[in-house]
Amino acid sequence: NAGVMQNPRHLVRRRGQEARLRCSPMKGHSHVYWYRQLPEEGLKFMVYLQKENIIDESGMPKERFSAEFPKEGPSILRIQQVVRGDSAAYFCASSPRDGTYEQYFGPGTRLTVT
Amino acid sequence: GESVGLHLPTLSVQEGDNSIINCAYSNSASDYFIWYKQESGKGPQFIIDIRSNMDKRQGQRVTVLLNKTVKHLSLQIAATQPGDSAVYFCAEKKTDKLIFGTGTRLQVFP
Numbered sequence: 723n724a725g726v727m728q729n730p731r732h733l734v735r736r737r738g739q740e741a742r743l744r745c746s747p748m749k750g751h752s753h754v755y756w757y758r759q760l761p762e763e764g765l766k767f768m769v770y771l772q773k774e775n776i777i778d779e780s781g782m783p784k785e786r787f788s789a790e791f792p793k794e795g796p797s798i799l800r801i802q803q804v805v806r807g808d809s810a811a812y813f814c815a816s817s818p819r820d821g822t823y824e825q826y827f828g829p830g831t832r833l834t835v836t
Numbered sequence: 837g838e839s840v841g842l843h844l845p846t847l848s849v850q851e852g853d854n855s856i857i858n859c860a861y862s863n864s865a866s867d868y869f870i871w872y873k874q875e876s877g878k879g880p881q882f883i884i885d886i887r888s889n890m891d892k893r894q895g896q897r898v899t900v901l902l903n904k905t906v907k908h909l910s911l912q913i914a915a916t917q918p919g920d921s922a923v924y925f926c927a928e929k930k931t932d933k934l935i936f937g938t939g940t941r942l943q944v945f946p
Contacts, residue, residue: 726879755932755933755934757934757936762938762939763938763939764925764936764937764938764939765880765925765934765936766936767933767934767935770932770933777932778931778932778933780933781933813879813880815879824870824882824885825882825934826882827872827879827880827881828879829877829878829879830878830879
């Protein structure tokens with residue numbers, strides 16, 4: 723039973739480029755969460771999605787960031803026109819139900835903006 | 837405001853000793869708390885959780901204590917091993933998302 727999968731594990735982008743981070747939830751899970759972690763800090767919630775729906779995006783920056791979880795395929799976190807401050811580890815988690823149960827985390831994507 | 841914070845950023849313990857990692861929270865309405873372990877370069881790994889209608893829960897070598905009166909959460913690790921070295925986060929569930937503390941780094945020395 724595969725866990726949460728994220729790819730790529732490491733991503734390097736130059737300022738102004740786009741970054742696309744992918745997350746495949748655990749089998750049978752229909753709820754996906756994205757978190758961002760800066761070095762030596764805790765994880766900060768960004769967005770919560772169900773299939774084809776954004777449920778809570780209160781942690782998403784207003785500009786340049788977007789997320790989707792289509793009916794088929796992985797969830798995508800997209801960052802347009804990246805800046806150095808976007809450098810961080812981005813973690814995806816999934817759960818079988820709505821917030822009530824534990825969230826299982828993927829290995830993360832480490833984004834470096836040069 | 838709401839926050840989940842930790843008292844100590846780094847905890848050093850000798851192998852075989854017990855470890856206690858503390859966490860304070862400020863949202864008295866929270867009803868679910870989780871401890872995660874994060875090893876270098878990896879995602880957080882679930883350790884143990886506790887609901888607000890409990891004050892203690894035990895797992896394998898780990899115990900979580902919840903004191904709602906002082907809004908304090910602790911993680912106890914018995915007979916700490918080198919493999920326990922990691923950063924430990926407490927997290928508080930707020931509606932559909934988790935609010936994480938800044939973490940405590942646990943270092944185990946022989």
